[in-house]
């Protein structure tokens with residue numbers, strides 16, 4: 001029997017834990033790193049992560065620790081599953097502890113505020129590694145459904161296809177079907193921008209605007225994602241795949257999506273502060289609407305839905321006013 005692949009998952013939130021289960025079910029030996037020692041102890045003693053996936057029994061070949069060195073030791077893959085805006089600081093701390101040659105895998109769907117960098121760019125910048133050592137897992141993967149072992153497909157992207165294939169093998173289970181991809185830019189943008197569009201659709205749902213509005217926002221949201229992605233060198237076809245359309249549809253349809261729910265609360269009339277107070281987990285689009293807009297402006301790309309979301313979330317623009325402005329933009333052809 002071959003030795004199991006060792007994987008460190010840095011982050012014991014909903015997706016870190018659920019993806020850790022996938023890896024463990026695929027036969028890997030998984031160590032989750034938790035910020036709080038108490039949570040690591042609870043996971044090990046009860047086999048449940050009560051804070052993020054209550055009621056889900058975790059596999060035996062998955063354990064947790066609050067000691068980053070212990071988690072990272074000898075890891076063939078180092079999976080990063082923390083909020084995007086905290087990646088730079090945490091990775092810099094973990095740098096001396098990384099196993100030599102480990103592949104750094106981003107589960108994060110965001111763009112860094114200030115630098116407007118994608119997560120793989122932040123990883124390369126901090127860890128001083130080449131693109132062949134950085135991979136991304138993305139797609140329609142709502143954590144609670146994956147943790148219930150409900151079927152899902154995903155994309156594992158790396159500039160080096162052989163690395164993507166290794167990671168694919170490490171996370172392939174009867175219920176989780178990963179496809180390989182080399183378009184890292186397209187995959188990451190699909191994931192980051194769908195959170196912003198998920199907020200927009202949530203706002204529309206909260207306002208009771210109906211399914212035509214939802215279909216229009218999803219489609220025009222995908223159009224502006226592809227417009228930015230193409231300028232940044234992504235393959236436009238990536239956006240009709242799992243990392244684009246697939247994730248957008250799952251996020252915009254599901255009450256399990258934190259971004260969608262956050263938007264719905266805003267659309268129903270909650271203030272930003274009230275909405276933040278009732279949101280227990282990471283809704284990346286709230287911060288990334290600003291950084292995605294920043295990235296678009298740096299490249300002269302028009303992203304009206306992202307701009308509308310940023311106006312509502314960060315400038316306190318009332319959703320009805322934002323809607324009127326979005327609908328009264330000058331008429332144009334669908335494709336340019």
Ligand SMILES: NC(=O)C1=CN([C@@H]2O[C@H](COP(=O)(O)OP(=O)(O)OC[C@H]3O[C@@H](n4cnc5c(N)ncnc54)[C@H](O)[C@@H]3O)[C@@H](O)[C@H]2O)C=CC1
Pocket residue numbers: 011012013014015016017034035052081082083084086090107108109110141142143144280281282284
């Ligand atoms: N939950 C989901 O369904 C999916 C989430 N993602 C992405 O995965 C990433 C992580 O999200 P979730 O696990 O869902 O979030 P979460 O909110 O459930 O968990 C976040 C984890 O990061 C830790 N954390 C929070 N702030 C931190 C900091 N400053 N430093 C270090 N650790 C910190 C928390 O303790 C927790 O363990 C996000 O970028 C999200 O967009 C991607 C696919 C699915």
Ligand SMILES: O=C(CO)COP(=O)(O)O
Pocket residue numbers: 109139140141142143195198247250251256257258259260282283284
């Ligand atoms: O990325 C996700 C599904 O693929 C999870 O979406 P939320 O972060 O909005 O919950």
